Amino acid sequence: MFDDGEFHVVVNDEEQYSIWPAGRDLPAGWRPVGSPAPKAECLARIDVNWTDMRPRSLREGT
Amino acid sequence: MPRIEPRPTNPFPLLHDPAERRFPLSAGQERLWWLRQLDSSHDQYHITGGWRFPAGLDLPALTAALAGLTRRHDILRTGFVLRPDGTTAQEVAGEVEVPVVRAGREWRAAVERAASEPFDLSRPPLLRVVVAELEDGHGLFTALHHIVTDRWSMDVLARDLFELYDAASAGRAPSLPALPVQYGDYARWQRRLLTDDLLRPGLAHWERTLAGYERLEPPTDRPRTGRDDATGASLVVELPEEDTAAMTAVAWRARASPGVVVTAALVAALSAFSGQDDVVIGAIISDRPRPELQDLIGFFVNTVVLRVDVSGRGTTFRELVTRTRDAWLAADAHQDVPFERIVGAVRAGSEERRNPIFDVVVNHAGDRTALAEAPGAPEWWYPELPVTARFDLSLTTQTAGGRLRATFVYRPALFDGTTIAALAERYVRLLARGAAEPDRPLRELDLAGRPAAAPVAADPAPRATVVELVEAQAVRRPRETAVTGTAGELAGEKLSYGELNRLANRLARHLVARGVGRGRVVAVCLEQTTDRFAVLLAIAKCGAAYFPIDPGFPPGRLRFMLSDAGAALTIVSPSLAHRVPADAAPLLVLGDPDLAGYDTGNPPPAARPGDLAYLISTSGSTGAPKSVAVPHSALSRLVAGAPRYLDIGPGTTFLQAGPLTFDVSVLEWTPLAHGGRVVVTGTGALLEDLEAVVRDHGVTTLKLVSPQLDLLAERDLRKLSGLRQLVVGGDVVSPRSFLAARELLPGCRVTASYGPTECTVLATVFDGGFRDGRVPIGHPIPYTRLYLLDRDLRPVQDGMRGEIYLAGDGLARGYHGRPGLTAQAFLPDPYGPPGSRMYRTGDVGRRLPGGAVDFLGRADRQVKIRGYRIETSEVEHALLRHGATSAVVVRAELDTGPALVAYVVTDGSGDVAALRDRLRATLPAYMIPDHLVRIPRVPLTRNNKVDRASLPPVAPPRPGAAAPPGEGSGTAAPPGNGLEANVAEAWSRVLGRPLAAGEDFFDHGGHSLLVPRATAAVRRLLGREVPLRLMTRHRTPAAYAAALLTESLPGLDAGLLLERRTWHSRTLGGDRRVDLFVPDGEAEVTRTLVVLDGSDFVDVMRLPAIVARLAGDRRVPEAAAIFLSPADWSSRRRELLDDAYPDLLADELLPVLRDRLGDRWRPGRAVAVGASLGAVAAVRAALRRPDGFEGAIALSGPLSEHRLGPAASAPARLFLYASREEADIMLDDGLDLVEAVKRTGEELAARGHVVRCEYGDGGHTYAAWESVLPEAVSWALREDRARDVR
Incomplete structure (x- = not known):
């Protein structure tokens, strides 16, 4: 199930956050942040780190 | 490797008993036997085999070989029988003849018949043979029932048969290995192992x-x-x-x-x-x-x-x-x-x-x-x-x-x-x-090896914002109507594009002056009036996002929503101003600020594609509300692609009948961006005015959600004529309503749509043909990708179940201020452009041939009951197909365990029981809802979604209830009957545990091999044949008893009418079921039978049939019958023996019949009928209330145990009966039951009553009573009595 096991916190160029199962090829355009953790922990980390949900291009006005 | 206990060896000796002809069935045989009982019309358990004889067949030798084969293998002479006690046995016959069909060249039909024609399992041999003439030589075809053979055995059969055949044609003795045991020996040996003690560890x-x-x-x-x-x-x-x-x-x-x-x-x-x-x-x-x-x-x-x-x-x-x-x-x-x-x-x-x-x-x-x-070995022939x-x-x-x-x-x-x-x-x-x-x-x-998912053609959606698009329309068609409907504070009933834009510009300037700008959120709480678009457009022009709030929400919740969204301002219609708390965000009441001074020209463009256009709060079934944040780019994607599937260009008029808080309202941007017209008006919660609005405003394009369409279909869809397109949203669209719209609105395109708010209103549309009674959700709209993925996020093959993921330009930014929640729902898209995301809908679907997607249900609405995974939407689909107007199916935790509950809306005539019957014809039993509850209307949330939390709770089933409770639109189910209690008791004995009347036999340890025994118990009770199959359809004692009664209905003479009512007794309290049988027609009724204990002592339908037959034969006059059930079967004994009971019968029950018959009722007294304790009550009624009763029929009553009546009373006619076998029933006073009847009869006769005592056979059973009833009834009711006095 996509709901169990460990996950990576991942982020794209627009600095949007998501999660991805650890050990699986990460889709292009995303990079992991930190080490894998259970899902709830990843989501908690995202809650802390993703403070501005605007895409980066919008924030920077490009 | 984990240690696995080896199979225990059977400790008993496996021996041949040449004298024994009757054996138990082996466990496997019993199962096959049972499967055959379920359906005798055809049988898929045949094993066939064929061989070629290129040199031709010697028929006399074959006959000899077949005879030898059946002599050698007892199993080929074995038949399978059901014994009276419900057990099965296999019996070996002495000699059998194998039927051989000589089919010649036209052998095909004979072979097919031999292979498919059901065997009578009780008549050996379960083997038949066809001899065919082939191109070269002969073919020998055999068909056997699986119960006597298997694949391996077919090789044995071939070897033995050909050795016997060879030997016969060569005139020599066959040479075959000796058979030390036979199949029956094996079956008995196997059964010895199958005792409860030995099976316990295995179980x-x-x-x-x-x-x-x-x-x-x-x-x-x-x-x-x-x-x-x-x-x-x-x-x-x-x-x-x-x-x-x-x-x-x-x-x-x-x-x-x-x-x-x-x-x-x-x-x-x-x-x-x-x-x-x-x-x-x-x-x-x-x-x-x-x-x-x-x-x-x-x-x-x-x-x-x-x-x-x-x-x-x-x-x-x-x-x-x-x-x-x-x-x-x-x-x-x-x-x-x-x-x-x-x-x-x-x-x-x-x-x-x-x-x-x-x-x-x-x-x-x-x-x-x-x-x-x-x-x-001969060559096989297939x-x-x-x-x-x-x-x-x-x-x-x-x-x-x-x-x-x-x-x-x-x-x-x-x-x-x-x-x-x-x-x-x-x-x-x-x-x-x-x-x-x-x-x-x-x-x-x-x-690996599967074609990679097709590379995505990432054709980006145009990015012009709705602001730019509407401003362009204002230039292009300034005088054309943009919005019509109910006049608001700022606008009249019509607003042209020019007016709309100018009004919005002024308001935008005012908003900017109040600090509204990019990145801000402005809450709106607006009436359904024409000016609402000026407000929304103004907010967009500032670069801010609008956030509709519902004035019906409690202030605390609104306050939370406003502060959660960080609203800078709330714009509110004057009539709603008092509903919105002003402490979370300042209020701007429409009409308050004077906008006249503001410039009407377009303000400088502010909103960029990435800026939020709006927030929509989704209540979510659990937890706090969350708001979906949708950027302009996503709205642009909706607007840009819309003309390809929505009729919204110039000359069209669009209406959607939902409030602004409902994301379908976002669709109103599409006509405005393309030069069409929008109608904004309240149509009433139940769309009372919709037809008028459509007519008066010339609506061409109507968007509804599926429950709304159902509502309109209940009325008359033809009133919507003039529509050019009807779009119906929602995952489960009623095919009935959908097809009705297609049929009743010629020239109108009927489209289904699907889409979560997270994908900006729409994700797929469908307007093709469909099959199997389901409306698919269709194909993705432009700039949208739909994936069906497995749990590892890999595409499933076409036709396979997968979770629906959506990607493309329509994705929301996320949940406002909920990063974690957003990250969980919006995942990296492995199939899209680098860095793109996809939204996990939680819906399940599959791709149909042709590419349309079929919605199968919510991943979280799949329920599990008794090991079955049930897609509730599947059941909903079926209910809709069978005539429900709307249906919601949920899993409920009842006291009796988890249950599937269906809430249905039916039109007036809809009968819930009939609906259940129709469901049975199309759904497997485990998908049949345990409870069907009729509700007047499906409760909807403010966003027009089904409000599952507001569905009424199911009343817990009353023990002993006859019909599944909750049925029959709210009236209390009639009290249960004694047959139920008796069935429950019989089945409990078979199960070895108590089973309540409402409990499913098969969910409480029952299995099919217990069915013959359970049925045998009922057969003994009723004294008649009952098909085994009845139990698999009616699995609770209550349902089974009900089925037994209706099953015997056809035997009822048409001359009697049955009326069933629930009746409340003043004397004893409690509701009782009364079944009234009244002769049809206008003839006078001079005789009445009052049957105590309802169906407890006889099939309730049987006695009326007997009475009707006797009346038809003119042996008795026209008679009515009343069956009275006790209020509560557990207190039946107390009730029957209650001193007030005879009075209840005379003073309360008889008037029920008198009222029913009116003029036809001839003053006449009744005969009370009862068995067992009911017999005591019947005799008491006759002795104590001679004014109401002229006599009694008392069957197998423990009469001597009870005080029956006053020493002296008017003479009564009493028919007393006991079965000779009841001599082994000992009463408290030391008499056996037969003596009790005899003694009581003598005493009553001595007191001047007319008494007839009869003794029969059959024990204390329904069957015995039923057999004596014709005589008893004709004696008791006959008019010419003089001859009978003894």
């Missing part, structure tokens, strides 16, 4: 193994119906020699048989096919545990359950082979537990049309018996025959010529050939790749 094993198992539910191409269809089709695939060798090597290394490896591959394929990790299938194994059994013909096949856990992201093929091997070993070790006992132990129910526990079986016939290949499918899907594998041959047999009623071909292909791929690379994770094996 415990199966209970452990199957604890919490999930039924495998591969997605079928057609819904499962209640119909039985054994028609099969087959598909053969082969594994190349090289792969077969590799597969065998993997087996060897895993210390497993090749059968294990082929099973592991099937498990993997099924897991991928169904999306389930917990795979439970059946396996067929040949079981001849002793060498003495090798040369016997007989049924030596066992079916075991294999449960294999496929979970684990990295599970390799080798690991799966190991798990499968362990499952096999454990199953093998515990195979002595009969399958039915396992079914009973795990309460898997007995699904009449579905195999318990599993629907898929594997059968590896890898090790063929050596007999088949013996030198000199005439083509229709395929029968005993299971939904079965896989038989066999190695021949170094290649594995896999035959899939399936039911075309459920699966398309292409689906099975895809499964078979997947199976072979998994097997080949697994054998080649056993240490690769299964998921990779499954994916």
Whole structure:
């Protein structure tokens, strides 16, 4: 199930956050942040780190 | 390797008893016998075999050989019978003749008939033979019932038959191995092992193994119906020699048989096919545990359950082979537990049309018996025959010529050939790749070699914002109407594009002056008036996002929403201002600020594509509300693609009937961006005014959600004529309403749509044709991608169940201020452009041939009850097909356990019971809701979604309730009857545990092999035939008793009318059921029978039939009958013996009949009828209330135990009866029941009453009473009495 096991916190160029199962090829355009953790922990980390949900291009006005 | 206990050996000696002719059935035979009882019209359990005789057949030698064969194998002279006690037996006949059909050249029909014609299992031989003339020589075809043979036995049969034939034609003695035992000996030997004590550890094993198992539910191409269809089709695939060798090597290394490896591959394929990790299938194994059994013909096949856990992201093929091997070993070790006992132990129910526990079986016939290949054996002949499918899907594998041959047999009623071909292909791929690379994770094996997901053509949506688009329309068509409807504070009933834009510009400038700008949120709480678009457009022009709030919400919740969204301002219609708290965000009341001073020109563009256009709060079924934040780019994507599927250009008028808080309102931007018109007006919560609005405003394009369409379909859709397009949203669209719209609105395009708020209102649309009574959700709209993915986020094959993911330009930014929640729902999209995201909808669907997507349900609305995974939407679909206007199905936790509850809305005439009957015809029983509750209307949330929390709770079932409670639109179910209680008691005895009237036999340890015994108990009770099948359809004592009664209805003479009512007694309190039988017509009624205890002592329908017949024969005058049931069966005894009971009968019950009959009622007294304790009450009524009763019929009453009446009373006519067998019933006063009747009769006669005592046979049973009733009734009711006085 996509709901169990460990996950990576991942982020794209627009600095949007998501999660991805650890050990699986990460889709292009995303990079992991930190080490894998259970899902709830990843989501908690995202809650802390993703403070501005605007895409980066919008924030920077490009 | 885990230690697996070996199979225990049978400690009893296996001996031949030449004297014995009657044996029990083996466990397997019993199961086959049972399956046959369920459906005698056809039988898929035939085993056939044919052989070629190129040199021709010597018919006399064949006859001799067949005679020799039946002499040699007792089983071929065996018939199967049901004994009166409900047990089965096989009886060996002395001699039988095998029917031989000489079919000549036209043999095909004869062969087909021989193969398909049902056998009478009680009449041996269960073997028939056809001799055919082939192109070269003869063909010999045999068909046997499986209960006497199996595949292996067919090789034995061939060998024996040909040796006997050879010997006969050569005139020599046959040379065959001696048979030390016969099948009956085996069956008895096997049964000795099957005692409860010996089975206990095995049963415990199966209970452990199957604890919490999930039924495998591969997605079928057609819904499962209640119909039985054994028609099969087959598909053969082969594994190349090289792969077969590799597969065998993997087996060897895993210390497993090749059968294990082929099973592991099937498990993997099924897991991928169904999306389930917990795979439970059946396996067929040949079981001849002793060498003495090798040369016997007989049924030596066992079916075991294999449960294999496929979970684990990295599970390799080798690991799966190991798990499968362990499952096999454990199953093998515990195979002595009969399958039915396992079914009973795990309460898997007995699904009449579905195999318990599993629907898929594997059968590896890898090790063929050596007999088949013996030198000199005749060549096999396989005439083509229709395929029968005993299971939904079965896989038989066999190695021949170094290649594995896999035959899939399936039911075309459920699966398309292409689906099975895809499964078979997947199976072979998994097997080949697994054998080649056993240490690769299964998921990779499954994916490898499949065409990669088609690369996405990422054609970006145009990015012009709605602000730019509407401003452009204002330039292009300044005077054309943009908005019509109810006048608001700022605008009249019509607003042109120019006016709309100017108004919005002024307001925007005012907003900017109040600090509204990019990145800000402005809450809106607006009436459905024309100016609302000026407000929304103004907010957008500032670069801010609008956030509709619902004035109906409590202030606390609104306050939370406003501060959660960080609203800078709330714009509110004056009439709603008092509803909105002003402390969370300042209020701007429309009409308050004077906008006249502001410039009407366009303000400088502010909103960028990435800026938020709006927030929509979704209540969510659980937890706090969350707001979906949608950027302009997503709104632009909706608006840009809309003309391709929505009729919204210039000259069109669009209406959607939802509030602004509902995301469908966002669609109103599409006509405005393209020069069409929008109607904004309140249409009432139930759309009372919709038809008028459509007519008055010339609406061309109407968007509804599915419950709204149902509402309109209930009225008259023709009132919507003039529409050019009707779009119906919602995942389950009623096909009835959808088709009605198509039919009643000629020239109107009817479109279904689907889409979560997270994908900006719409994701797919559908306007094609559909089949199987389901409206698909269709194809993705422009700039939108839809994926159907498995749990590993990999695309499923077409036709397979997958979770719906959406991607493309329509995705929301996320949940406002909820980063974690957003990250969880918006995932990296492996199939889109780099860095893009996809939204996990939580919906489940599959792709139909042709590409449209079919919505299968919510991933979280799949419920599990008694091991079955039930898609509630599947049941909803079925209810809609069968006439419900709307339906919501939920799983409810009741006191009696989890239950499936359907809430239905039906039009006036809709009868819930009839709906249930129709459901039965199309849905398997486990999907039939336990409760059908009629509700006037499906409650909706403010956003027009089904409000599941507001559905009424189901009333807990009353013990002993006859009908499933909750049915019959709210009136209390009539009190139950004694037949129910008796059935419950009989079944409880068979189960060995108490069963309540409302409890399902099969959910409480019952299984099909107990059915004959349970039915036999009922037969003894009623003294008549009852089909075994009745129990599989009516599984609770209550339902069964009800079925027994209605079943005997046809026998009721049409001359009597039945009226059933619930009646409340003043004297004793409580509601009672009263069944009134009144002669049809206008004739006077001079005689009445009052039957106490309702149906407790006789089939309630039988006595009226007897009375009607006697009246028809003119043996008695026209009579009415009243059946009275006690208020509560548990206190029946107290009630019948209550001193007030005779008064209740005379003063309360008889008037019920008098009222009913009116003028037809002739002053006349009644005869009370009762059995057992009811007999006491009946005699008391006659003695104590001679004003109401002229006599009594008292059957098997313990009369001497009770004080019957006053010493002196008016003479009564009393018919007293006892059965001679009742002499063994001892009463408290020391008399037996027969003596009690005799003694009481003498005493009453001495007191001057007219008494007739009769004695019969049959014991204390319904049957005995029924047989005496005609005489009793005609004596009691006859007009000319003088002759009878004794």
